[in-house]
Amino acid sequence: MNAPHIYDTGALIAAERHDRRLAVRHALGIQEKRRLIIPAPVLAQAWRDGGRQVSLARFVATCEVATLDEVMAKETGVLLGRSATRDVVDAAVVALALALDGVIFTSDPDDISHLCTFADVHRPALIRV
Numbered sequence: 001m002n003a004p005h006i007y008d009t010g011a012l013i014a015a016e017r018h019d020r021r022l023a024v025r026h027a028l029g030i031q032e033k034r035r036l037i038i039p040a041p042v043l044a045q046a047w048r049d050g051g052r053q054v055s056l057a058r059f060v061a062t063c064e065v066a067t068l069d070e071v072m073a074k075e076t077g078v079l080l081g082r083s084a085t086r087d088v089v090d091a092a093v094v095a096l097a098l099a100l101d102g103v104i105f106t107s108d109p110d111d112i113s114h115l116c117t118f119a120d121v122h123r124p125a126l127i128r129v
Contacts, residue, residue, distance in 0.1 A: 003101055010107020012059065041068060042093060
């Protein structure tokens with residue numbers, strides 16, 4: 001099975017700006033029938049006005065928005081504690097990628113990589129957008 005794509009806020013910003021590389025990778029993900037996932041906190045961080053963010057709204061419509069339930073919230077908190085960081089959104093991206101064995105699409109590989117170093121089992125793959 002193909003690894004799901006997990007998008008961080010930078011990926012959503014890239015989608016809104018019509019980034020060609022992201023568009024091609026996203027289209028391939030659709031073609032390959034991958035799960036294309038936006039953690040809900042990521043969407044909250046990027047969303048401002050759906051009437052003005054038409055490109056972003058179209059992108060989101062092709063994705064699954066993953067809620068931060070109790071289990072994922074706790075995993076996110078544990079990751080924040082281990083890494084001594086405070087960015088809940090980045091930690092939620094990493095926690096979800098770890099849970100689903102996903103690939104993270106990020107504009108901030110340094111912060112995401114730092115969080116990944118505190119994973120118990122493996123580190124998710126990162127793709128810079």
